[in-house]
Structure formats: structure tokens, C-alpha cells
Amino acid sequence: MSDKDIDTVKVGDIASKEMENQDTEQSQKRGGSDDEKNVFKRQKVVVPEGMTKREYKRQLKQQRWEETKDEYKQKKREKKKAARERRKERIKEAEANGENSEELHNYHQMKRAKVAPQEQISTDVKIIMDCEFDALMNDKEIVSLSNQITRSYSAKKHSTYDVQLDIASFNKNLKKRFEKAIPQYDKWTNVTFVENDKLEDILPMNDKEALSKYVYLTADTDEVIDTLEPHHTYIIGGIVDKNRYKNLCLNKAQSLGLKIGRLPIDKFIKMNGRQVLATSHVFELCCKWFENDKDWGKAFNEVLPPRKVKGKLTHEPEPEPETSELSELHEHNGPSNPSGEPSVSSEQSDEPTQLADN
Numbered sequence: 001m002s003d004k005d006i007d008t009v010k011v012g013d014i015a016s017k018e019m020e021n022q023d024t025e026q027s028q029k030r031g032g033s034d035d036e037k038n039v040f041k042r043q044k045v046v047v048p049e050g051m052t053k054r055e056y057k058r059q060l061k062q063q064r065w066e067e068t069k070d071e072y073k074q075k076k077r078e079k080k081k082a083a084r085e086r087r088k089e090r091i092k093e094a095e096a097n098g099e100n101s102e103e104l105h106n107y108h109q110m111k112r113a114k115v116a117p118q119e120q121i122s123t124d125v126k127i128i129m130d131c132e133f134d135a136l137m138n139d140k141e142i143v144s145l146s147n148q149i150t151r152s153y154s155a156k157k158h159s160t161y162d163v164q165l166d167i168a169s170f171n172k173n174l175k176k177r178f179e180k181a182i183p184q185y186d187k188w189t190n191v192t193f194v195e196n197d198k199l200e201d202i203l204p205m206n207d208k209e210a211l212s213k214y215v216y217l218t219a220d221t222d223e224v225i226d227t228l229e230p231h232h233t234y235i236i237g238g239i240v241d242k243n244r245y246k247n248l249c250l251n252k253a254q255s256l257g258l259k260i261g262r263l264p265i266d267k268f269i270k271m272n273g274r275q276v277l278a279t280s281h282v283f284e285l286c287c288k289w290f291e292n293d294k295d296w297g298k299a300f301n302e303v304l305p306p307r308k309v310k311g312k313l314t315h316e317p318e319p320e321p322e323t324s325e326l327s328e329l330h331e332h333n334g335p336s337n338p339s340g341e342p343s344v345s346s347e348q349s350d351e352p353t354q355l356a357d358n
Ligand SMILES: C[S@@+](CC[C@H](N)C(=O)[O-])C[C@H]1O[C@@H](n2cnc3c(N)ncnc32)[C@H](O)[C@@H]1O
Pocket: 216, 217, 218, 219, 235, 236, 237, 238, 239, 240, 241, 243, 244, 245, 246, 247, 248, 249, 250, 261, 262, 263, 265, 275, 276, 277, 278, 279, 282, 358
């Protein structure tokens, strides 16, 4: 047996004991018996010498994952299968009730369009994802944002229309995250990463007319964007904040003298509270708007899960409770193939693997 094997066995033994301990500990918390308490005391595991508690915990976690991953994957497969079945049922039900099941089909059709077009039709529309908000996000949110950018990259690559995408203020934690987890991003040919400090560094601040062609997208306004105009630049706030910073982008846009606008979401989506979308959804919607003959309804239909989309508005929007429902929208866990794009299989699955953060 090699030293490495011995190490693995040791960690394995410790992991099993540790798991027993955890069970016992839980039992203790529930007020376990004296015998259980004694067992717990006897089995107290000491962190191996030369290892920090943190490293040790990480190893235990890895060990536990190795032991349970097959079961986990199996459960995931079953869940996907069940979701597929549920969707088929929903389609059947909709058709039996004489309802239009097209929405249910469309959303998933888009997920299967995997072949990138050889050539893209020019739109003369540019999108800047303004990532100057780096310091307002915790590590988890930075990971979420990096996943959303990866998803936007994939959407851009697969779109039949060329909507330019710049990732701006890419010079702090977000960049570190990409370098660590998605290093192949520097081979992405269709997205530009800009390392400016402030948004205004890349705007024509001294040219009023040129500046009037920049529009900051925000959910916090009544100005509705009906069309994406050629030779205009639309700015998306590159932040995942779980609704912590209301008006953040609105205030920034106003302080820079930029136009603002929100997507015509309330006409097409059944949701409560503020209609705040994730950055990747906004970018995908813009691509899909072009692909669907400039029809927002169809674009929403393709990008957002069917249960959120209500087709053309036929009645007044429902009363608004406190929080947004759109935090439920899907997001991929992270890149899973060498290009750093979301994996085909997760895109092809019938239900989103994870619902999006915004
Ligand atoms: C998660 S939101 C950020 C919310 C942030 N608190 C703010 O002040 O905008 C990410 C970005 O997506 C865009 N966005 C989200 N929902 C939108 C909507 N309904 N209309 C237009 N843009 C939207 C905005 O650019 C927004 O900054």
C-alpha cells in the first residue's frame, strides 16, 4: 500500500467516525441517553497533527462526497425524469383543457438549440454589463454573477443575432473568481472584458449626443423600453444582491446623466413584487427579442420558465406582495465543460437545475 493509500484510508476511517460522532452529537442535542453521551465522549476525534481544522473539515467533506456521490447523482437523474414526466402531464392537461401548450414547448425548444450559428446577423446594439459593484457582493454572489456571465456568453454565442457584450469594471473580485474557476474565459472570442475602474471611464461623458445613446436598464423605473435601438448601448447592472440594494442602478444612472428604462415585463410575466431579473436573463431576453421578430412576449416565453409567463396580458396585474418571485428563476451551478459554458445536459434538462439568484 502506498503512503497515499494509507492517508486515504486514515481519512476514510476518521470520516466514518466523524460521521458517527455527528449522528451521536445530533442525538445528544435531541437529549440522547447517557450511554450515547459516553460513546460520544470516547469517540471525540482530534484534528490530525500537521493539519488545520479547516483542511481537516474539507477532507471530511470530500470523503463524504465520495461516499455519497453515486446516490446523489442517481437521485438527480430521478428528479429530472420526474420533472420531464410532470411537464408532459402539464402539456397533456393544457391540451385537454383546450389551452395553448405552445409556451411549455417553446421554453424547452430554446434549451435544445445548441449549435452555434456560423454567422450572426448584426444588430448594432451593444450591452455593457457594469460590474463596478464588486464590493457590494459576498463570495457566493460573486460566484453567482460569474455563472450568469458564463450563461450570457453561451446565449450570445448561440444567438442568430450579434448583440455585442462587454463586461466592464472587470478588475477586482469577479476577475479573481474567473481566473480561479473559469480560466478559459480569456479564450472567449465573442465577449470583451474591460478593466476600467469606473463606468464613466468608458462612457463619452463630454459628448452629450453620444451619451444620449446609452440607456441604463433598471427595474426601478416606470420608463418602459419597447425597442432596442441600433447604435445604442444598454447597460445591465452586473450585480447579484437579492434585492438588498433597491434603486442602486437607478441612482447611478441618474448621477451620470444616463437614460433609464425597464423591460416591459409586467405585460408578460406572472410575478409578485419588484420585477427584478437576473443579469443573464436580461441579456438573453435582448438576444431573444431579435430572434423573435422583436416580440418581447415571445422572448420572455423562451427565456423564462413557463410557469412565470402568462402570455399576452388579458387582465390587470395581480396585487403586489413584498418580495420578488423571480429569484426562483434558473441558473446553472457553474461551468462544466472546457469552454466554461453551462453544460449541454443541464441546458437540455426539462426543469432548471437551480433557480436563479438576482
Ligand atoms: C439583479 S438586478 C440588480 C438589482 C439592483 N438592485 C439594481 O439596482 O438594479 C441586475 C440588473 O438586471 C437589470 N434588470 C433586472 N430586472 C430588470 C427589468 N425588469 N428591466 C430592466 N432591467 C432589469 C438591471 O440592469 C439590473 O441592474
